[in-house]
Amino acid sequence: MAYRIKRLEKEGVILHYRTSFRITVLGHSLARFHYSLQLISPEIKQEIIDYFVQSKCTQYVLETEGCYDLEVGAFTDLNSSDEYFLAFYDETQRKYRQYFDEQIGAEFNKIENLGCGFLLEENGVKTPPVAYNPKVAVKIDDLDIKIMRMLAENARIPTIEIAKALNVTVITIKNRIKRLINANIITGFFITVDGLKVGYRSFYVQINLKDYNMKNKIIEYVKKNPNLIGIIHTIGYNNDLDFCYVLNDVTKLHEIIKDLSAKFPDSIKNFKYYSLLKGHKWIGIPQYDLKIRN
Numbered sequence: 001m002a003y004r005i006k007r008l009e010k011e012g013v014i015l016h017y018r019t020s021f022r023i024t025v026l027g028h029s030l031a032r033f034h035y036s037l038q039l040i041s042p043e044i045k046q047e048i049i050d051y052f053v054q055s056k057c058t059q060y061v062l063e064t065e066g067c068y069d070l071e072v073g074a075f076t077d078l079n080s081s082d083e084y085f086l087a088f089y090d091e092t093q094r095k096y097r098q099y100f101d102e103q104i105g106a107e108f109n110k111i112e113n114l115g116c117g118f119l120l121e122e123n124g125v126k127t128p129p130v131a132y133n134p135k136v137a138v139k140i141d142d143l144d145i146k147i148m149r150m151l152a153e154n155a156r157i158p159t160i161e162i163a164k165a166l167n168v169t170v171i172t173i174k175n176r177i178k179r180l181i182n183a184n185i186i187t188g189f190f191i192t193v194d195g196l197k198v199g200y201r202s203f204y205v206q207i208n209l210k211d212y213n214m215k216n217k218i219i220e221y222v223k224k225n226p227n228l229i230g231i232i233h234t235i236g237y238n239n240d241l242d243f244c245y246v247l248n249d250v251t252k253l254h255e256i257i258k259d260l261s262a263k264f265p266d267s268i269k270n271f272k273y274y275s276l277l278k279g280h281k282w283i284g285i286p287q288y289d290l291k292i293r294n
Contacts, residue, residue, distance in 0.1 A: 207239065
């Protein structure tokens, strides 16, 4: 097994080992921005991507194609003047506003992660969905934050390395990680995979409704598709529904849209869709100094 994992790492199929956190424990939420670019050279595009990647305020940076060119997730502070986010937003506008044909921002409300159970499905058994619920209050301290930072960089880092770096015992680190998991502050460990190398690609479908009362019925219908891996709920932008699929053929995306149009002809106003080209960054918690929220 270890040999196969090493081979997948060497071939670039497995890209990173990640840790997922409930960031609202730290008093944070996420804002998502979509950017459509204009008047831009490949060099300027790469400069913009590098800027977002290097920012301590961003959680993830995705290069996409379709109705948007970039998707960026930025940490926002729920309990203060949000100086980091406001400075990040202002700097972004001053540096690159001229290259944004369109920029659309919204705040995450809830994310339902359904996983890629279809890849491992046997006898109709699927992996259960995990819902993101931002309302939680758990006491943490400076040592917890340091542990989370190290796990954010590498979910497979040995506990002995964490203990040595933080000058505490291995037992202390194991107990702290266990407590963070039980408190649902650490919500999971996962790998990022280059989907193109295994024949799959992520597609995002955004729907604007004519009849908002049909929202939940459409969600329940869409959940029957085994290739649906996520439902994204946001506040602040004119997308009522936001779905993520992993597909091995773009024609399947067109079939999904055609099917929804036929099934709900009087409920859906329009569709937008885009696909993932490359993920340039994903980090579980903010990289700037965090205040302990208790």
